[in-house]
Amino acid sequence: MAEFLSLKDAVKTLINDGDTVALEGFTHLIPFAAGHEIIRQGKRDLTLIRMTPDLVYDQMIGAGCAKKLIFSWGGNPGVGSLHRMRDAVQSGWPQPLELVEHSHAAMANAYEAGAAGLPLAVLRGYIGSDLPMVNDQIKFIECPFTGERLAAVPSVRPDVTVIHAQRADRKGNVLVEGIVGVQKEAVLAAKRSIVTVEEIVDDLGASVNACVIPSWAITAIAVAERGAAPSYALGYYERNNAFYKEWDAIARDRELFQAWLQENVFEKGAA
Known part of the structure; x- marks a missing residue:
């Protein structure tokens, strides 16, 4: 409670x-x-996990709170880049930041799977995307019922x-x-x-x-x-x-x- x-x-x-x-x-x-x-x-x-890292995460990253970011799209909405995030990734200031990037759809499904107590989320997505080349948490599985190729990500x-x-x-x-x-x-x-x-x-x-x-x-x-x-x-x-x-x-x-x-x-x- x-x-x-x-x-x-x-x-x-x-x-x-x-x-x-x-x-x-x-x-x-x-x-x-x-x-x-x-x-x-x-x-x-x-x-830190967030579907759309914006100013609050730019501030937390710049303050040295974060070592890793799991996200889908990061920026200052309607303005441009997150410069504290860029500085951490490109220059390691105030400390290096590891990135794990997903699509919005994958993140939403991963949260829903987590809420359901499931170990992974399955979705139609990432076909033709370059993200699987830079994110080893994106896997592909075959549906046991239809044979369809589907993407799987950790919850x-x-x-x-x-x-x-x-x-x-x-x-x-x-x-x-x-x-x-x-x-x-x-x-x-x-x-x-x-x-x-x-x-x-x-x-x-x-x-x-x-x-x-x-x-x-x-x-x-x-x-x-x-x-x-x-x-x-x-x-x-x-x-x-x-x-x-x-x-x-x-x-x-x-x-x-x-x-x-x-x-x-x-x-x-x-x-």
């Missing part, structure tokens, strides 16, 4: 050096506050999944509204999970067929107001498009990045 903790205590208790950690949220409800807390606590040697089963959502009720059930990516599957696939929310309410106000993650599937819930900013949370605040553009210049320069990190993550977190 979900336990209510501060974000600081949740990260300290549930995320260990060397863990495999997934921070999910597709364009929306991206758990920036949790990512910044991971940076502040100096977590190291993490294997995604993180040590810890972290997501952001709009609200939780006092029993520990969580409502996710708006664009929903693989948050539910990522939580169900993980050994432990942290869900940050905008607020705790008496009644979720969930509509029919709403995405509600039950308390029994969640390890810890932490209130983090504006915890997805600069991404957006439907019904609470909009995306800060200007910051995504500003990040391109900040992330290009190591000294600018370190100054930004000190002012916006370490100093604000200490306050």
